[in-house]
Amino acid sequence: MAQDPIARLLADPPDLPVVAGLDALRRAVADRGAAVVMAPPGTGKTTMVPPALAALVDGRVVVTQPRRIAARAAARRLAHLLGEPVGQTVGYAVRGDQRVSSATRVEFVTTGILLRRLQRDPGLTGVGAVVLDEVHERQLDTDLTLALLVDVRRHLRDDLPLVAMSATVEAERTAALLGDAGDSGDDVAGPVPVVDVPGALHPVTEVWSPLPPGVKRSDDRGITPAFLDHVAATTRRALAQHDGDALVFLPGVAEVGGVVRRLASLDADVLPLHGRLPGREQDAALTAGPRRRVVVSTSVAESSLTVPGVRIVVDAGLSREPRTDHRRGLAGLVTVRVSRASAEQRAGRAGREGPGAVHRCWSEAEHAHLPAHPAAEIATADLTAFALDLACWGSGDGAGLALLDPPPAPAMEAAQTTLLGLGALAPDGTVTERGRAIAAVAADPRLARALLDGAALVGGRRAAEVVALLSEDVRSPGADLVAALRAVRRGGPDAGPWTAAVKRLEAALPADRRGGGGSERLGDDLAVGLVVALAHPERIARLRPGGTAYLMTGGTGAAFRAGESSLAGVPWLAVADADRPAGRRDATIRSAAPIDEDLALEAASALWEEAEQVGWVEGRVVARRTTSLGAIELSASTIPDPAPHLVAGAVRDGLRSDGLAVLPWKPSALELRRRLAFLHRALGAPWPDVSDEALTDAVEAWLGPDLARVRGTRDLGRIDVTSALRRLLPWPEAGRLDELAPERVVVPSGSAVRVDYDGDQPVLAVRIQEVFGWRAAPALAEGRVPLLLHLLSPARRPAAVTADLASFWATGYPAVRAELRGRYPKHAWPDDPWTAPPTTRTKPRR
Known part of the structure; x- marks a missing residue:
């Protein structure tokens, strides 16, 4: 009886550094059910670890590779060592190509293939072990597959051996994640073992x-x-x-x-x-x-x-x-x-x-x-497919999954918004039946949507052809995607991978949508444009008036490179690929196809909107009723009597851009604003914030009744700002405004002196003689903030500043008296300011 080929290989292995670590790997898998192999490229880990596991387990060992070319090459290498053709003991499965049989014990697959298998069969029926190779590359599919396998071991298959292989110190983090996956029923905690295989590189x-x-x-x-x-x-x-x-x-x-x-x-x-x-x-x-x-x-x-x-x-x-x-x-x-x-x-x-x-x-x-x-x-890529995979798994935001890094919140929000627009997610974030149909197509969700919906409009075959152009990144001469389609149909340099992708995509369609069909009125030009528009409705673009640049529905400008494309000047485009170089306002169109307005509206119906737009343009309110496709305005008419809340929004924008100085700030308005600002600082709510930002945000609250008449800067100049500010006064607290922040304070001489609220602390500027006998100035805002006294000479120049008048009489006044009595001999400079009568006169009364 012929010896088992895997046993024969392990009995007489090739001279590879990883062979020395296989016993440690076997022990780790036996003890913990999982391990990390850390080995640099060239040590033979991809070749020897899978057969070592195959000798330990029942069922097939599935080995992931990040790329199709690597999966095929690894299968060929191991099959060669076993002395067999690929497809017997060792096989592979990549997108569009599979060579396996009932005898296959080690199967190399791309990570995306295993990811889809997990979604269909989380228990991985018939799989005896999984090896994730090249986890250090941190590809999105690899991170997600690792997390889902940890989840499977934790909840479904604690008997499933899992080995992750890395070429870098990321191995320690991976070992910690695998340690959370469950330990075949044991109570052992902590990271799984790391089998460190040193490299054997020459200098x-x-x-x-x-x-x-x-x-x-x-x-x-x-x-x-x-x-x-x-x-x-x-x-x-x-x-x-x-x-x-x-x-x-x-x-x-x-x-x-x-x-x-x-x-x-x-x-x-x-x-x-x-x-x-x-x-x-x-x-x-x-x-x-x-x-x-x-x-x-x-x-x-x-x-x-x-x-x-x-x-x-x-x-x-x-x-x-x-x-x-x-x-x-x-x-x-x-x-x-x-x-x-x-x-x-x-x-x-x-x-x-x-x-x-x-x-x-x-x-x-x-x-x-x-x-x-x-x-x-995960930190830089588009997360739309990732978010759909999470939703299909039942973990919409990835919480609870063993991800090496969490997905960035803005990227996840953008991905979920896209999936909502595709109908793949329900408003609560759960996957819909349409979402599962999209996920079943081995393509980006946008392309899958274009395939499924485009088949009904242009025929299954043509829809698959266009989606294959986009998924295989076929080069477009002159940025013309229609020309690219014609080239691959003739058998151009990209024809091989494209043809295989077309067959695969067409096979993913329901049987009744394959082949021809669709609208006969659409030639290839418009058919290509329609399918592209279904995939990327936010990139439908219309030529800007009088120029060569375009505006896309998503709001970004776009243009071809000068002289590069015959499509330049076409009124409507569906842009398949564009990028925006750093420092450039407009994106550069790399690939596009023509489309007309009717098809644009059909493909991007969710972006169609009728709205009343009221804005502040060059000092006046402009009100229009618009019909738009995203950022592209299709038509507009003037609104003679816009809604008050829309006018308020326009005025708010005007005040933000032009500043509150456009309002007529009379002294009474400025004084009231300063008093309110003081009370807001000292007491807080309900006294209002009257900063520029707060007043601009609350424009309807204080300018409300005046807004109906505002159509421009001239109308703003007629507003009674003092009365408008009084609308912000809180009730019943407003009745205490003069008590808490009085306009004037009566001093011992009988004068009513204005309080200056312009600084951080209210100031009372008064001549020294008018406050003789005053032991303390009143504190404002319920006694919380003392008045800051600016004590003036007879010429109304500052002689002293104090918030503690009693201390000033005791220690500061003698020095001030000595300095000023010779300069102002006609004024009273008593020895005892505590008992001297206050006066506004130049000579004391006799």
Whole structure:
């Protein structure tokens, strides 16, 4: 009887560093049911951990990979070691491609595949163990799948072994989360064991290759041709200085193609590597050849793939990360500087098989300023699909789930608002049947909505074709998505992945919506535009009058690059892709299709609105009745008699922009405002806040009856502000206004002196002779705030300032008397101010 292939492999394993840690892994799984394997790339963890688990459990071991290319490559590698073709003991399942059988014991899948399986079958029937690979990359699907698996172990399957594999110290945090998952019925607490496998890298020499003077990495069009020239030149120099194959890292598919073309004359095989290539071409890049090779790759080769023969790494120092502008509704990938951790992982690719070298296309000084680690996707990405997955799981906000980081509240709010608009969530946040139908389509929820609704309007086949264009990120020549559709139909360079996506998406439709159908009046141009508009109603755009720029329904301006697209000037567009570079007011349209107004209204009916708009424009109230599609105004007419509350809002806006100084502040109004401000500071409520901000916010409360007549700044100038302020007086407390904050205070001489409330403390300015015999000035605001006395000379110049008159008579008055009696001999300067009669006269009475 033939020996079990997995047992045979484990009995005679390859010489890989991870083999030394397999016994510790077996003990951890036996004791706690979970473990974390921390091992750098190249140690063999992806190859050897899954079969080690398969020998321990009944059922299939499911291993996740962050990318399709990595899942397929890992399955091929392990199947090769077992001496079998893929699809027997080892298989894989990725979007649009699956090779498994009843004999499969180890199945490599993308994280998204496992996520959808969890939603369909939380108990993971037939699964004996799960391995989550590359958790350190912090992709959104990986974070969520980890959290859901912890939940499954806690509540459904405490017998399900779970192993997370990481290349960084994030392993400790992951171990703590897994420790919360339950321990197969044990009472053991704390993090699960971390199996630390040291790397076995050979030394890698660092070579710094900074940009030549005047060369920029990027401009408003993206990565510059001059920078790609620099990367190509650095690669040629590295090949001349070192032996072995080269691996060149670039941020995206376009840059990979640009450098491949620049290296075409090399005496070597120059091969691209990225996720959009057909499997045959990916396999070629991952297979050692008879000639020297230069593999030009995106970040797919950074940690989860092994490229044999590599002794040279050329790193452009850039990566693509998801970013979302939630306020403008723009989401996509942006080019950023690579982190130091990612740079180290890339460099390590050169030291797997022997001493190597990394040529970095930046300076050593720049390296010190790179971020330490890449940002977790949950902090930067669009969370719409994430929020829908949470709702389908029954945890709408993620509370109680073992997430490495909580989702940012603004991003979650934006995602839930989008899902409400799609009909995927009920107002209480629970998932609807429509939401479950959207979630069942392996696509972004917006694209799934466009597929399901677009099939009824343009036919299932055409809807699937357009959604496939968007989901596979097919390049659009001249930003024209219709031209891109025609190109892939003819078999262009993107046709392979696109065709597979079309078949998959069409199969996801109900049987009665597949194939043709839909409106016969729509040609491809409008059909493409309609499906795009269904996916992104907030990006429907209309040409601005007299210009070349557009306004999108979401409120963001957008424009094509000058001379780039034949679509420039089309009245209505459905924008599939746009980004807004830093410092730019308008977004740049990357991909779009034409649409007409009727179809725009049909696709974005939820954004259609009739409203009365009353605003403050250049010093006057402008009132209009408008019909709008989001931020796009379709029609408008004047309102002769606008509603008072709308006028109040316009005046409020006017006061905010022009300031309260536009009102006629007579002395009586200013005095009353100061007294009210004093009482608000001293006593608080119910005495009103009369600051600029508070008065502006409460404009209806105090200017209310006057607002009906206001149509501009001239009308504001006629308002009696004193009477308006009195409307803010609280009742019955208003009857005590003169007691608590009197306008004047009677002093011993009989004079009624005005109190100055302009400062923080009320001030009474009075000549010294008028307060002889006064032992204390009255305290205001129910005795809480003493009057601050400014004691004046006969010439009404300040001689002393005090809030304690008794202390002044005792200690301060003798010095003031000595100074002033010679200067003002006709005035009374008695020795005893306590008993001297107060006077307003120049000579004392005899």
